[in-house]
Amino acid sequence: MSCDEIDMDHIPVQECATTCEIQQRIYEKWDSSDEREWFSDMKYCIDDASCGDIADGECYDDELYIW
DSSP, X not given: OOOTTSOOTTSOHHHHHHHHHHHHHXXXXXXXXXXXXXXXXXXXXXXXXXXXXXXXXXXXXXXXXXX
């Protein structure tokens, strides 16, 4: 949330965190879910990546974010 390379002005931090938690809870309810694994991998990627890597889309997964 503190990356200068990423424009987050339009999404409040709390809204971002809440949306992430909701998405995770949905995947956890599914019996068999590739999305659950992909979402976990994406969160690890974001945690390990630099701001520049994230801005370049290194952790973006179009299976999770179709917009």
